[in-house]
Amino acid sequence: MGNKEQKWAYSEPECIKRLLSVEDAMYVIGGKWKLKIVIAVVTGHNRFNELQRTIKGISARVLSNELKDLEENGLIQRVVHSDRMPVVVEYIKTEYTKTLKDVLDTLGDWGIKHKKKITGK
Amino acid sequence: MGNKEQKWAYSEPECIKRLLSVEDAMYVIGGKWKLKIVIAVVTGHNRFNELQRTIKGISARVLSNELKDLEENGLIQRVVHSDRMPVVVEYIKTEYTKTLKDVLDTLGDWGIKHKKKITGK
DNA sequence: CAGAATCCGTTAGGATACTG
DNA sequence: CAGTATCCTAACGGATTCTG
Numbered sequence: 001m002g003n004k005e006q007k008w009a010y011s012e013p014e015c016i017k018r019l020l021s022v023e024d025a026m027y028v029i030g031g032k033w034k035l036k037i038v039i040a041v042v043t044g045h046n047r048f049n050e051l052q053r054t055i056k057g058i059s060a061r062v063l064s065n066e067l068k069d070l071e072e073n074g075l076i077q078r079v080v081h082s083d084r085m086p087v088v089v090e091y092i093k094t095e096y097t098k099t100l101k102d103v104l105d106t107l108g109d110w111g112i113k114h115k116k117k118i119t120g121k
Numbered sequence: 122m123g124n125k126e127q128k129w130a131y132s133e134p135e136c137i138k139r140l141l142s143v144e145d146a147m148y149v150i151g152g153k154w155k156l157k158i159v160i161a162v163v164t165g166h167n168r169f170n171e172l173q174r175t176i177k178g179i180s181a182r183v184l185s186n187e188l189k190d191l192e193e194n195g196l197i198q199r200v201v202h203s204d205r206m207p208v209v210v211e212y213i214k215t216e217y218t219k220t221l222k223d224v225l226d227t228l229g230d231w232g233i234k235h236k237k238k239i240t241g242k
Numbered sequence: 243c244a245g246a247a248t249c250c251g252t253t254a255g256g257a258t259a260c261t262g
Numbered sequence: 263c264a265g266t267a268t269c270c271t272a273a274c275g276g277a278t279t280c281t282g
Contacts, residue, residue: 008163008219015164018229019176022156025232030151032255035143042129043136048264055140062255064265073235089264096238098129099231106227108139110220111146114194117217153274169244180276185245210244 028073029100033058033066035107038093038100041076046090067091075100149194150224154179154187159214159221162197167211188212196221 010018029035033055040054052063070076074096081088131139150156154176161175173184191197195217202209 008214008222010160010164012164015160015166015175017233018160018225019157021229021232021236022160022225023232024236025228026151026153026156028235029231030147030153032147032151035147036140039131039136039139039143043131043133045136054136057256059256059258060265061257061267065255073239086263093129099234101129102227103231104139104143106223107146108142110150110224111142111144112138113220114149115142115145118194178276181245182247182277183275186275207243 025103029075029103031066033062034070035100035104037063037066037070038075038097039104041091042093042097046092048089048091051091146224150196150221152187154183155191156221156225156228158184158187158191159196159218160225162212163214163218167213169210169212172212 029038036055036058037051040051043054045051045054048060048063048067051067052058052060055063058066067076067078071078071091074094076091076097077094079090079092081090150159157176157179158172161172164175166172166175169181169184169188172188173179173181176184179187188197188199192199192212195215197212197218198215200211200213202211
């Protein structure tokens with residue numbers, strides 16, 4: 001009943017700006033798998049098959065494609081250790097990956113709260 | 122070169138938790154249009170055709186479907202003013218919509234920074 | 243105006259098999 | 263292990279037309 005912070009709204013210029021920026025963001029990190037891969041890599045799951053095992057349901061084909069996308073955007077780095085036999089490939093986080101920390105936190109928090117809401121607290 | 126906050130990583134239980142919660146969130150607000158519709162509604166674009174004009178590129182069919190999804194999740198409310206002629210339909214924000222504020226802010230900020238990065242500052 | 247209905251092309255992504 | 267190659271289906275979503 002009490003309305004303390006009742007007036008969250010955007011001005012028209014801000015609306016337009018936000019429409020664009022959210023679109024830009026979703027283009028890069030939207031979709032079913034991108035952020036999940038980032039989470040797994042940040043956790044330290046760095047090998048291809050390890051990632052596939054961690055991220056339940058993802059196929060090798062899709063994982064491969066997504067990893068390429070993420071690498072193009074600088075959100076992960078593909079490292080080949082040709083000095084080891086057999087050759088080891090690792091996907092590791094970058095400096096740029098860290099810029100996603102807030103996004104991951106915020107989105108994760110919202111997801112948890114939303115889940116609680118629909119499953120009935 | 123200086124590494125002050127070098128060790129952002131998740132523990133294994135936290136990884137699993139985050140994989141789930143981010144998935145939950147993306148299921149509801151992911152996709153090409155959902156957040157853009159929320160932004161437009163919050164700004165005060167409340168009529169169907171107004172929304173379609175504001176959100177460039179969205180078709181009536183898709184807008185209609187997305188509005189239903191958002192309403193089911195409590196993120197917007199469909200209000201019919203049957204007292205007015207012709208009958209006016211409005212889509213308005215709810216209390217629950219406000220829980221998305223942080224998500225919108227964080228995602229928007231990241232989108233802006235990312236755009237700057239790829240377009241070369 | 244606020245959509246629903248229809249049609250249809252594109253794409254995401256799953257399943258499976260295969261390779262160096 | 264680290265993928266690639268093929269095939270295939272379901273879902274996304276655009277265009278257009280129609281309606282109360």
